[in-house]
Amino acid sequence: MLLNNDSQPSQSGVTIPVIDFGLFSSDPEECARLVIEASRNIGFFYVKNHGVPQDLIDDMFACSERFFQRPVHSKSRHLIGPDNDGFSPMKSEMAYNLRKTSLENELTSYFVQGDNVEQEKVGVFFKDLHRLSRDIMRCFALALQVPKAAGGSHFFDKSHEWDAESGTTLRFLYYPQQTGDPDSPLAGSHTDYGSITLLMQKDIAGLEVQASRVHKDVPWIAAPVIPNTILVNIADHLQMWTNGLFKSTMHRVVYNPQQLHSARYSIACFIHANDDTKLDPIPSPMITQEMRAEAVEFEEGRNMTAGEYLQWRLNRSYDYNFKLEDA
Ligand SMILES: O=C(O)CCC(=O)C(=O)O
Numbered sequence: 035m036l037l038n039n040d041s042q043p044s045q046s047g048v049t050i051p052v053i054d055f056g057l058f059s060s061d062p063e064e065c066a067r068l069v070i071e072a073s074r075n076i077g078f079f080y081v082k083n084h085g086v087p088q089d090l091i092d093d094m095f096a097c098s099e100r101f102f103q104r105p106v107h108s109k110s111r112h113l114i115g116p117d118n119d120g121f122s123p124m125k126s127e128m129a130y131n132l133r134k135t136s137l138e139n140e141l142t143s144y145f146v147q148g149d150n151v152e153q154e155k156v157g158v159f160f161k162d163l164h165r166l167s168r169d170i171m172r173c174f175a176l177a178l179q180v181p182k183a184a185g186g187s188h189f190f191d192k193s194h195e196w197d198a199e200s201g202t203t204l205r206f207l208y209y210p211q212q213t214g215d216p217d218s219p220l221a222g223s224h225t226d227y228g229s230i231t232l233l234m235q236k237d238i239a240g241l242e243v244q245a246s247r248v249h250k251d252v253p254w255i256a257a258p259v260i261p262n263t264i265l266v267n268i269a270d271h272l273q274m275w276t277n278g279l280f281k282s283t284m285h286r287v288v289y290n291p292q293q294l295h296s297a298r299y300s301i302a303c304f305i306h307a308n309d310d311t312k313l314d315p316i317p318s319p320m321i322t323q324e325m326r327a328e329a330v331e332f333e334e335g336r337n338m339t340a341g342e343y344l345q346w347r348l349n350r351s352y353d354y355n356f357k358l359e360d361a
């Protein structure tokens with residue numbers, strides 16, 4: 035197995051590659067080659083030189099820490115509901131979700147405890163991540179050789195507009211200081227529901243990625259914290275759009291012994307296509323009808339739009355009757 039210098043070797047030899055996203059400007063073809071390689075295999079890759087300022091990311095983690103350090107009852111004014119925004123008070127994993135439409139309202143203001151400067155920064159951060167996701171999607175369109183007539187490398191632009199209604203969500207995650215069992219996940223295995231997810235982990239690792247679709251003998255590999263990178267994962271829309279060429283890979287969060295001493299924080303930005311986007315295969319010479327069986331696990335989603343698919347997945351994963359005394 036060949037390891038490039040930047041790859042993170044795991045014990046098994048299966049790796050999540052690190053891609054220099056600066057290549058997107060200097061050598062887009064090479065960038066596309068690296069990105070498609072990762073997307074067809076493990077379905078996860080790190081990007082460095084991604085253009086989101088590190089001090090902004092640090093600042094967002096600081097906001098998150100300040101918020102989650104508050105007592106549970108004072109975090110719970112906006113409990114998560116069918117709109118998928120607000121606070122979700124689970125025991126070993128808590129989260130605060132913001133939608134694009136929440137940036138200027140009370141939901142974000144509450145998260146930053148009324149600090150206008152921080153509230154504005156949350157908006158800048160969210161937009162930066164959205165811009166990065168569109169660049170990554172351009173790389174995909176280039177790699178998939180989408181015909182010029184269909185938009186070429188800009189194929190995904192129109193289905194991923196900042197101003198359009200979509201399920202795109204910024205999620206601040208908190209895994210409290212705790213004892214735990216390494217065999218019992220803090221967040222159960224799942225795939226993400228959108229196009230791609232951008233993930234930042236702070237200091238403490240815990241994310242694991244199911245590697246068995248790459249190497250049948252390797253069930254899970256760790257996704258370590260790599261400074262100055264953002265972890266990208268392929269989510270369900272892309273697996274459906276590509277008839278399974280791109281892999282929406284299962285992942286989970288497991289207990290890390292460092293959590294005996296401190297809480298774990300991560301931030302995920304779930305990028306979704308505009309609500310009215312169909313989840314049918316996209317025009318690409320690399321995607322054929324015969325490949326359809328590969329995407330079959332999401333077959334039910336195929337007849338839905340992105341908006342309908344999100345609602346369907348959320349309805350299956352949440353009942354909104356949280357018991358706060360359990361949190
Ligand atoms: O906290 C993490 O590292 C990952 C969380 C995750 O996979 C999710 O919220 O979908």
Ligand SMILES: [Fe+2]
Binds near residue numbers: 231
């Ligand atoms: Fe996830």
